[in-house]
Amino acid sequence: RPSPSAVRWGSIATMVAHASATKGVRVTDDHRDRHAAPPADAIDAGALADARLAFVGAGVMAESMIAGLLARGLIAPDRIVASHPREDRRQRLRARHGIVAVEGNREAAAGTDLVLLTVKPQVLGHVMKGLHGRLEPRQVAVSVIAGASVATLARGLGHAAIVRAM
Numbered sequence: 001r002p003s004p005s006a007v008r009w010g011s012i013a014t015m016v017a018h019a020s021a022t023k024g025v026r027v028t029d030d031h032r033d034r035h036a037a038p039p040a041d042a043i044d045a046g047a048l049a050d051a052r053l054a055f056v057g058a059g060v061m062a063e064s065m066i067a068g069l070l071a072r073g074l075i076a077p078d079r080i081v082a083s084h085p086r087e088d089r090r091q092r093l094r095a096r097h098g099i100v101a102v103e104g105n106r107e108a109a110a111g112t113d114l115v116l117l118t119v120k121p122q123v124l125g126h127v128m129k130g131l132h133g134r135l136e137p138r139q140v141a142v143s144v145i146a147g148a149s150v151a152t153l154a155r156g157l158g159h160a161a162i163v164r165a166m
Contacts, residue, residue: 048075054112056105056127057119058082058093061144065118066097083108105130109139117143117153124148128156135159 053075055062062082069075077098083105084090090101102108105127109115115135119127124145135141140161143153153162 048079051075051079051114052112053080054108054115055080055082055118056108056115056131057117057123058084058089058101059118059120062116062118063093063097065116065144066093066099070097081108081112106134109135113139115139115141117141117145117148119145121145121147125156128153131157133158135161137161 048069053069055066058066066080066082069080070077078100080097081100081102082090082093083102084093085103087103090103093099093101109131115131117124117127135157137160139159140163141153141157141159142163142165143150144165148164150162150164153164154160
């Protein structure tokens with residue numbers, strides 16, 4: 001059963017998924033950011049002020065979400081940590097967005113409030129195995145992985161607080 005703080009973060013996770021959608025911000029195939037004016041959403045700008053977000057898997061989708069959150073001023077770059085196995089990609093994320101980028105998924109998730117699962121479906125099993133039982137009860141896992149059910153994610157992660165945004 002999710003803790004009360006996990007329930008609160010679950011509500012905020014839904015906001016993050018919507019606020020970070022690629023409306024107004026797009027990362028192109030050559031990975032250059034193009035920023036357009038963000039839509040005038042009714043988003044509580046203070047909701048993420050104290051939050052720490054982890055992006056487990058830092059490919060193009062994760063970068064688009066990160067760019068959207070930062071473009072809207074919803075969170076400071078130093079409150080975001082992303083994991084990616086390639087050093088060149090981690091360096092690019094640090095340089096482009098000022099976020100923390102690490103190699104390990106466990107390291108990325110440690111101490112954060114929301115753990116956004118932004119990996120490709122074919123590596124989800126491996127990622128869940130590595131994170132199984134490692135998330136704290138107060139943390140909320142947010143999946144943007146197509147085809148991954150809440151039940152599958154809960155079993156694979158050994159964690160009850162799951163939000164599915166795809």
